[in-house]
Amino acid sequence: MTVSRALRDGTSVNAKKRSAIVQVAEELGYVFDSRAANLRQQRTGFVAVTIPSINNANFADTVRGLSDGLKPHGLQTLLGYTDYDLEQEEHLVEQMLRRRPEAIVLTGGHHTDRCRRLLENAQIPVVETWDLPGVPLGHVVGFSNAAAAGLLVDHLVDLGKSRIAFIGGDTARDSRGADRRAGFVAAMRRHGLDATRLVDAGTPPISMQQGADAMAGLLRSLPDIEAAICVSDLVAFGALSECQRCSVAVPGQICIAGFGDYEIAGMCVPSLTTIDPLPHRIGQMAADLVVQALSHPVGTAPSCLQITPVLRVRQTSA
Incomplete structure (x- = not known):
């Protein structure tokens, strides 16, 4: 003893x-071995987290912010990778709940019906991030992906661009990408512009090569295109590289914008206009909600904390 x-x-x-x-x-x-003590105290010391991609810098920043916020309180993260697959998310959530996490943090607000039931019956704090779900499971830290895409459209229209395309992926797998595409369409229609220039770049997560291939197809099919909004910075970098290979001047002949404000967005030449969704801050705020919920398990009302993404105007739309 x-x-x-x-x-x-x-x-x-x-x-x-x-x-x-x-x-x-x-x-x-x-x-x-703390298992016996944890069983007696009904504590496991970990928070379960699901992310759709392990090579996405934004989600890595969110996990880092979350981990940094939990660590001073003796909490660690158990990470699960869904690969943009709701069935896989359901399986991961079930496996994680069997290990009795003290809370669970999810990327996105779209889940299978069974996954929702599992979480609703778990009786632990649930935080949904990177989205503003219509029917939250508990706490939310997120933003409107559609409104963020609208910021890019407004910026390009202010520059006098009207023939604008959107390069994205399989909207059935990536709900946040689908929301960005819907935001593009809504903003174009709001400006009275053609919203039908929609390019499917493949199955998420979409690579730089897929972005380059999509831009090559766009330049062939719509040579008069004036701007392209991409679902992520990686796609936008691929699109920019393809323009450089084809001697298409950016931003002289075509403007390009991305999403995510990855490090590559500020380092590439020309630097990339993008949306900064403040991913580290999302993780920090999610950690704060988890800590508050665990400190006051009775009578804590669900919170919805909205992030305001920032438009980063750089050289590709100067």
């Missing part, structure tokens, strides 16, 4: 004895 107390945080064992015990544990390579 003395060893157990010495190896737990907040120990009551005196410093000299604890130091001796810790030294022996280090020499033996012993790791304290």
Whole structure:
């Protein structure tokens, strides 16, 4: 019992004895097994998180913000990768709930019916991020992807552009991409412009190469195009690279805009106009909600915290 107390945080064992015990544990390579204590205290010390892509810098920034916010409270993250597949998300959520997380943070607000039932019955804090779901499961930290896409359309129209295309992917798999496309269409119609220049670049997550291929097809089919809004910065970088290969001047002949404000957006030449969704801040705010919900488990009303994405105007639409 003395060893157990010495190896737990907040120990009551005196410093000299604890130091001796810790030294022996280090020499033996012993790791304290907290399962029994966690079972007694009904705590596991981890928060489950689902993200659709493991190579997306935005989602990595959100997880980092979340982890940084949880760490001071003794909480770690258990990460699950859905690959933009709602059935896979459902499977991951079920597996995670079997491990009794203290809370769960989801990317997006679209889920299968069974996934919703699992989460509603879990009786743990749920935070949906990167979206503004119509019927939230609990807490929300997000923004309107449609409105963000509208900011890009408004910016290009202010520059005098009217023949604008949208390059995206399979909207059935990526609900946030679908919302950006819908926002593009709504904003174009609001300006009285043709909203039918919609290019399908493939299955999410869409790569730079797919962005380049989509731009090549766009230039062939609509050579008079004046601007292209891309579903992500990676797609936009591919589109920009294709224009450079084809000696199409950017922004002289065509303007290009992306979404996400990845590091590459500011580093490429010309630098890329984009939307900054403040992904690290999303993670921080989600962590704050989790900590508050766990600190006050009774009577905590669900919160909906809206992020305001920032339009970053750079050289591709100067």
